Amino acid sequence: MLKSIAVMTSGGDSPGMNACARAVVRTALYEGVEVWGINNGYHGLLDEDMFKMERKDVGDIIQRGGTFLGTARCKRWEKPEGRMQGYKNLVDRGIQGLVVIGGDGSLRGASLLSKETGIPIVGLPGTIDNDVWGSDYTIGCDTAANTIIDAINKLRDTASAHRRCIVLEVMGHRCGWLAMTAGIAGGAEYILVPEEEYDLDAICADMAKAYKAGKRYILVVVAEGAGSGQEIGKYIAEHTNIDTRVSVLGHIQRGGSPTVIDRVKASQLGEQAALAIISGLSDIVFGFNKGHVVSINLHDAVNNKKTLDPEYAHLARVLF
Amino acid sequence: MLKSIAVMTSGGDSPGMNACARAVVRTALYEGVEVWGINNGYHGLLDEDMFKMERKDVGDIIQRGGTFLGTARCKRWEKPEGRMQGYKNLVDRGIQGLVVIGGDGSLRGASLLSKETGIPIVGLPGTIDNDVWGSDYTIGCDTAANTIIDAINKLRDTASAHRRCIVLEVMGHRCGWLAMTAGIAGGAEYILVPEEEYDLDAICADMAKAYKAGKRYILVVVAEGAGSGQEIGKYIAEHTNIDTRVSVLGHIQRGGSPTVIDRVKASQLGEQAALAIISGLSDIVFGFNKGHVVSINLHDAVNNKKTLDPEYAHLARVLF
Amino acid sequence: MLKSIAVMTSGGDSPGMNACARAVVRTALYEGVEVWGINNGYHGLLDEDMFKMERKDVGDIIQRGGTFLGTARCKRWEKPEGRMQGYKNLVDRGIQGLVVIGGDGSLRGASLLSKETGIPIVGLPGTIDNDVWGSDYTIGCDTAANTIIDAINKLRDTASAHRRCIVLEVMGHRCGWLAMTAGIAGGAEYILVPEEEYDLDAICADMAKAYKAGKRYILVVVAEGAGSGQEIGKYIAEHTNIDTRVSVLGHIQRGGSPTVIDRVKASQLGEQAALAIISGLSDIVFGFNKGHVVSINLHDAVNNKKTLDPEYAHLARVLF
Amino acid sequence: MLKSIAVMTSGGDSPGMNACARAVVRTALYEGVEVWGINNGYHGLLDEDMFKMERKDVGDIIQRGGTFLGTARCKRWEKPEGRMQGYKNLVDRGIQGLVVIGGDGSLRGASLLSKETGIPIVGLPGTIDNDVWGSDYTIGCDTAANTIIDAINKLRDTASAHRRCIVLEVMGHRCGWLAMTAGIAGGAEYILVPEEEYDLDAICADMAKAYKAGKRYILVVVAEGAGSGQEIGKYIAEHTNIDTRVSVLGHIQRGGSPTVIDRVKASQLGEQAALAIISGLSDIVFGFNKGHVVSINLHDAVNNKKTLDPEYAHLARVLF
Structure with missing residues (x-):
């Protein structure tokens, strides 16, 4: 001993x-x-x-x-x-x-x-x-995921007020766990993680259709390892007519009680x-x-x- | 089907x-x-x-x-x-x-x-x-436990400022899970649950000793099924010289995002x-x-x- | 100097x-x-x-x-x-x-x-x-008022789920400022403060009428100097048919960042x-x-x- | 009428x-x-x-x-x-x-x-x-300022753990009120607003001195109208030896209860x-x-x- x-x-x-x-x-x-x-x-x-x-x-x-x-x-x-x-x-x-x-x-x-x-x-x-x-x-990981859904709650308010698409980039270079759990919990429409391929053109087409049908807002959660929030937001804005904003949560995810x-x-x-x-x-x-x-x-x-x-x-x- | x-x-x-x-x-x-x-x-x-x-x-x-x-x-x-x-x-x-x-x-x-x-x-x-x-x-259960530790964080501030003992009664008639997990997470000194017997006199003696040794505050979490917060608080106040306050969290534990x-x-x-x-x-x-x-x-x-x-x-x- | x-x-x-x-x-x-x-x-x-x-x-x-x-x-x-x-x-x-x-x-x-x-x-x-x-x-005072509306947010969830009346007792022996501002901010139906007389029978009659008309829940905020939350809750339960719960916020109001x-x-x-x-x-x-x-x-x-x-x-x- | x-x-x-x-x-x-x-x-x-x-x-x-x-x-x-x-x-x-x-x-x-x-x-x-x-x-404005200090609380945790400088960019194109009040409330070391000129070289020299004297972390709050958080962070990192991170709070400031x-x-x-x-x-x-x-x-x-x-x-x- x-x-x-x-x-x-x-x-x-x-x-x-x-x-x-x-x-x-x-x-x-x-x-x-x-x-x-x-x-x-x-x-x-x-x-x-x-x-x-x-x-x-x-x-x-x-x-x-x-x-x-x-x-x-x-x-x-x-x-x-x-x-x-x-x-x-x-x-x-x-x-x-x-x-x-x-x-x-x-x-x-x-x-x-x-x-x-x-x-x-x-x-x-x-x-x-x-x-x-x-x-x-x-x-x-649990605190960070809850920090993310607090952010999503706030972003949802403003996204809904403006009929916007919000792209939220969260941590996770190799692992999409945070993006996936917080995205499901936050009611995100699309969740992009490094472990899964995605087709951004198909997503844009899907979004545009939903907007036409009256959807009030769209939330995309992306793990940093699955792409840059800024670039994905820019792509969406250019390939749909949807007013799109990007938020990169950054080191806030590391802190908190x-x-x-x-x-x-x-x-x-x-x-x-x-x-x-x-x-x-x-x-x-x-x-x-x-x-x-x-x-x-x-x-x-x-x-x-x-x-x-x-x-x-x-x-x-x-x-x- | x-x-x-x-x-x-x-x-x-x-x-x-x-x-x-x-x-x-x-x-x-x-x-x-x-x-x-x-x-x-x-x-x-x-x-x-x-x-x-x-x-x-x-x-x-x-x-x-x-x-x-x-x-x-x-x-x-x-x-x-x-x-x-x-x-x-x-x-x-x-x-x-x-x-x-x-x-x-x-x-x-x-x-x-x-x-x-x-x-x-x-x-x-x-x-x-x-x-x-x-x-x-x-x-x-997870939200309720987190609501309780938020309350504990607030109570700790005021308990520490005043060198008080705080007795916090939480829900749980038959089951002490909430009291136990939130008590551990909140750093409570004593956790009283229906599943376990406890000796209030021994606890009081223990508390009095800790206070003499300079302890700044004491937190007791009690599941409602293990006793009334009010009565336990009264007993502690009467059997030690410690300024004691009781908080009964009540239905707040049921709500929240x-x-x-x-x-x-x-x-x-x-x-x-x-x-x-x-x-x-x-x-x-x-x-x-x-x-x-x-x-x-x-x-x-x-x-x-x-x-x-x-x-x-x-x-x-x-x-x- | x-x-x-x-x-x-x-x-x-x-x-x-x-x-x-x-x-x-x-x-x-x-x-x-x-x-x-x-x-x-x-x-x-x-x-x-x-x-x-x-x-x-x-x-x-x-x-x-x-x-x-x-x-x-x-x-x-x-x-x-x-x-x-x-x-x-x-x-x-x-x-x-x-x-x-x-x-x-x-x-x-x-x-x-x-x-x-x-x-x-x-x-x-x-x-x-x-x-x-x-x-x-x-x-x-501002932190305490915000602590109260957080509690109200949580109580509203459960009050609405159950069609209940919730009586929330807050601090304020001589002064109803906390009850009044938090009550207004929380959307309380009735706010009882030491500075103003109130007629509990009239309030009960009013409540009963609102419930019949389909009201989902009622929130009463009472400053401790205007009466005991427990007693007021009991009175309401006895004089209306409304399922009533009482919450006494206590020392939680004193703490928090x-x-x-x-x-x-x-x-x-x-x-x-x-x-x-x-x-x-x-x-x-x-x-x-x-x-x-x-x-x-x-x-x-x-x-x-x-x-x-x-x-x-x-x-x-x-x-x- | x-x-x-x-x-x-x-x-x-x-x-x-x-x-x-x-x-x-x-x-x-x-x-x-x-x-x-x-x-x-x-x-x-x-x-x-x-x-x-x-x-x-x-x-x-x-x-x-x-x-x-x-x-x-x-x-x-x-x-x-x-x-x-x-x-x-x-x-x-x-x-x-x-x-x-x-x-x-x-x-x-x-x-x-x-x-x-x-x-x-x-x-x-x-x-x-x-x-x-x-x-x-x-x-x-009051909700947004409180959202910012919540973020600062979280950033402080991680800044202190790593002895870092954190640059936090907040909203305010023409007006530094949000940066100023949240910065004071958050205990920021430096607050940069559009209404006041600042000398980034002097700030860097000051920071470097404080770090040598043992300072654990530094927080800079910058209103977007006073400069880009990213650029200011890069400048600080290049002109001091301090590990620096940038957080751009973005649309989260607009939401919340x-x-x-x-x-x-x-x-x-x-x-x-x-x-x-x-x-x-x-x-x-x-x-x-x-x-x-x-x-x-x-x-x-x-x-x-x-x-x-x-x-x-x-x-x-x-x-x-």
Whole structure:
């Protein structure tokens, strides 16, 4: 059983990271294990910017967006010398295991550290994109999807007032989960995701027909990986007579007070990660599958590509 | 295959009922089946207050709380003559199957109608309490939990400013799911649910000790089935020296624009219910289990009592 | 010109107190004047719980509800000996003037300190009730009113679904401003305030008639000073056939992230208070009148009773 | 006294337009005057798309964003023949006066109609920009400002997590009121408005210095009339070493459920407009000045440019 562990957040921040780090810290302390917080991801590990944590250091943060530990992307970590230095900084403090909360790139960096040094590593999927292989869920995806439907509610008001088409670009380079769930929930007419081909000419023809039949407004949700909102909006405006506006939601999707799901699931994942690493397990990522916490092989998680449940696309077709 | 079906909402309303009814209607129409909306639950069925629906009748409602069909509790339905009259009113219109969206009592009424007349019935669990046996999820529970944490966020501000204890009573007569998940997510110090015994004297002693040690505020979340918020608050005030306030959230928990989860899952349930009843299935309730839509025997659903996952209580203990 | 001032929050907390205290601190520092923060209102002053403040001590708080300084009601302050001790604690630190942010009772305590010791005092109206004489506005009233209409939005969903009457009790012992503005904004059918007599029998008769004519739901907003929500709800249920529910919003009204108005106006008031006390002015309260910051005699402010603009009641009658 | 009036919304929609139109309609009916609703602004007037309204036609809309009457910009209205046709369409129905709710361009179109035909016209300032001369307030500006600070709250989370600079572009071509008030309320470090020159090199130097001193994040709010968010963000990124991101809020600012202020003030304006036009007044715009409803000469309102209160810029400098 390990006596001292550390936790960091890395890569793009997501709502629920605080709840997750809090659960790691409190579970470790509950088990009588020392726990360190590392600031600003791998940067802090290299710069020795870390501190021993107490229960109250994670008080009053479960409701906050962002991450109190800070996060960053780190070039130095990409080199073996960097990772070796990070390992040394852990060993010097007697830290025997590391919990990394972050997205794909961060987990990949953790996977390399584990391979090269053998230090126990447990990863937790922190990203709004919900694109980590082996898990139905990533920390922050529910808050981000709800942020998007709030935006859709507002855009719907003005679209309806003006009989407009609104194209809303949301995050998701490789994965259309956010666009798909928020689009279905927002009642979008068209949802464009990187996992599915689409025919913009057919969509324009379809829209023009609906407008003639009296449709009041049209909402298109597009994942950034499926095309640029600006270009798609321009194409629609040019190929139909419909007054079209584009909204690119951007980094707002990353912030905000986390939802119940993102607080509770992040807490469950943090608890399991702490228990696992304390017991000496390594090279796993905790996620959710079929409603329960599951462990996934870390290297599999970073080397496989998650697919989007085709039921969503079918549901979208039936409902709209 | 059925040619004509009807849908109603019944019992207490919950956010997502509109999304659900919309999915029933649109799936039926997509399948080429006639679909009727019945107003105000079993009342409307008895009073012949129902109408044939088109796609646009369920436009612009997915984002709305409440239920556009109206809902009610209905004394007349409790008698066999009432149910026989309702059956006749369906048959007179050529309606061959009924989808009922509602809580425990409503599903029980549907179960009786099915037994007595043999008309195909499919139930869908619409209640914020998340207390339907066989399903991890009921329509509206996620929105209600998020409404509670919004309240907790506000109460925390004022509790912290005044060094107070706040007792928040939330819904849940038989089931502590709402109190438990919202309590964990809200960072509550104590969560009292009907499924678990608690020792108020021990809690008071614990609180007094924490206050002496400098704790800034304490939050107690209590499900209505575990005791009266007012009485618990009074007891705490009398048995500790802590300035205590009570908030009873009440019907606010029932309203509000539904979350992504409550829109998407309600839509998935509505789709499956429509497909099932059209194909002639009966006496089932659709719910979620292990992350997927499942069908549950209607009579089992109403005759069994759901238990609360003990992992929640354990998590609450570790984290606070 | 004073060289050192102090700021405290006192009485019930209200959203915007942080923005206000921040403006006092930053304005003082901008002017090169030393500024102390006193914790927990008059308690902190008596217990010598105060500290010199820097710019960054008020960073990242403008968006927070509650008050980072803490607040409390204080029995000891009611006695002259208490106030003399508080004065001594200020003088001992070289503090030459005091800014008090709080409601009626807090300003009254400040008024006594000024009379008895001659130390310069400037008051700022911090209370959600908007009941300070001489000012159109008190810090927090806009956030509280918006919190109430969010609740009304949710209650409307469920009231409409069930054809119910909802009675919503809101804060306001002596002043109906909150009930009136939130009631108008929420589209309430009846608004009961302490400043106006009402005839509950006439209201019941009116309601019953409206229901017969097909009205879907009725919303009654009642200020706590105009009667108990529970009793009024019970009376309505007994004297009409309308299914009636009561909601008592309680301390939720005090919390929440402040609105733009409550941040900007609180900042403007804080700036003016700091400038005034630094220049040696005393015995004034800053408020808003006719859209601009005005100074009001402190003793007048605490000895006069604000009246409610009768235009509101007229508007409510015309609109509903 | 007029016997029949009409109301329309025109130009860009803004939250509170529904509350305002509702007040016009209900006040007219309260006074026993016939009132017509015109759909889609001047388009509807030209296309004879209008209808007589009853009290219940404006039920359940006070809480909605957008405008239930629809709105549009209208090329045909720019020509005298168009306006003459519109006049004829009013006269044909016996409509004797017109209330126009809209921004600058819409009021200009109304001003021309009045000059050319003599029909009584009353304008109401409906625009989120708060840029109508003679009024402190335009319908929708408070909701839009609050939408912006919600976005800032979310952006702050992610900016702080990453030590980033965020540039947020908000609406306001000619008028910086939205940027200024939301910027102050959001605690922005820099606020760029069309009314004030700024030196981007000096800002970059200042930022770089603050970052060296340990500043965690920087927020820049820029009104679209003061420069492109994208370009300013690019300049900052190139001239400092600070990781910079840009967010363009876009049409989201136009939507959303209106705040208390935007519902109550819009209602007050609508009431006064209805009373004025019924009494035969014309060529006025109602707005707010010094906290009260005032009437402004319509032609002055459209021919003068509103200035931004310099106190805001001063306050911003002191506070940040």
